[in-house]
Amino acid sequence: MSDPVGGRVMIVGLGPGDPRLCTPQVAAALGEATDLVGYGPYLDRVAAGIGGAAGAVRHASDNREEIDRARHALSLAAAGRRVAVVSSGDAGVFAMASAVFEAIEHGEPGWRALDVVVMPGISAMLAVAARLGAPLGHDFCVLSLSDNLKPWPLVLKRLRAAAEAGFAIALYNPVSRARPWQLGEALALLRAILPGTVPVVFATAISRPEEQVAIVPLAEARGDQADMRTLVLVGTEATRLIPRPGATPWLYAPRGSR
Numbered sequence: 627m628s629d630p631v632g633g634r635v636m637i638v639g640l641g642p643g644d645p646r647l648c649t650p651q652v653a654a655a656l657g658e659a660t661d662l663v664g665y666g667p668y669l670d671r672v673a674a675g676i677g678g679a680a681g682a683v684r685h686a687s688d689n690r691e692e693i694d695r696a697r698h699a700l701s702l703a704a705a706g707r708r709v710a711v712v713s714s715g716d717a718g719v720f721a722m723a724s725a726v727f728e729a730i731e732h733g734e735p736g737w738r739a740l741d742v743v744v745m746p747g748i749s750a751m752l753a754v755a756a757r758l759g760a761p762l763g764h765d766f767c768v769l770s771l772s773d774n775l776k777p778w779p780l781v782l783k784r785l786r787a788a789a790e791a792g793f794a795i796a797l798y799n800p801v802s803r804a805r806p807w808q809l810g811e812a813l814a815l816l817r818a819i820l821p822g823t824v825p826v827v828f829a830t831a832i833s834r835p836e837e838q839v840a841i842v843p844l845a846e847a848r849g850d851q852a853d854m855r856t857l858v859l860v861g862t863e864a865t866r867l868i869p870r871p872g873a874t875p876w877l878y879a880p881r882g883s884r
């Protein structure tokens with residue numbers, strides 16, 4: 627609490643689910659916040675495991691109202707509040723940090739003088755990779771399959787480029803209620819470029835009690851194997867799979883992957 631009268635915006639990511647994967651820095655920020663701003667279920671996670679300041683005011687919102695939520699956080703801080711803007715995973719990966727900076731760039735000039743700090747978190751892809759071995763140990767690239775904020779043909783263009791370049795690929799937001807067909811189309815495109823033997827991981831709710839992991843060859847991967855809590859990880863021709871008795875195989879990218 628360096629300056630009790632000054633407002634502050636702390637942009638934090640809670641990690642993928644397990645409270646132990648929330649960094650101590652983020653936990654401390656939540657502890658000093660007077661206000662928590664974010665998607666309702668993330669605020670519930672703060673209350674359930676990570677522990678925010680007992681008296682913090684919750685400003686829960688719908689998942690699609692990111693810009694309004696960012697502006698609200700900035701006006702609260704301008705009024706002297708210490709606001710934690712809460713995302714899952716890392717706040718800079720398909721999450722609230724960008725929305726806050728958009729709001730600063732296009733909003734009140736006074737917001738540029740606010741004390742704003744972004745704290746890193748453990749993104750889903752890192753938790754998933756650690757769960758499986760080291761599938762992102764060599765060059766990889768990350769895409770969101772959501773076409774809410776970008777046109778679908780652009781998603782396919784980037785996916786094609788990534789596959790042709792030999793990157794392992796982490797796909798966030800593979801499906802939602804409003805976007806049921808995109809993952810199937812993305813997998814069809816990948817099948818046209820990569821061998822059917824390339825491993826595809828469907829990692830759902832990693833580090834939470836309901837965690838599920840499936841590894842299938844690309845030839846057999848289907849769009850209905852994912853839901854909103856799934857990260858899809860597409861390996862490369864170089865990805866190695868080590869079978870294990872009674873356990874999920876290890877997946878890793880050899881250090882000299884081509």
Ligand code: SAH
Nearest residue numbers: 642715716719721749750799831832856857
């Ligand atoms: N900022 C978050 C990502 C938000 S986008 C991060 O850095 O992790 C939401 C997407 O993240 C989901 O659709 C899913 O693809 C992925 N995701 C988030 N938590 C996850 C988890 N515990 N297991 C698997 N995927 C997860």
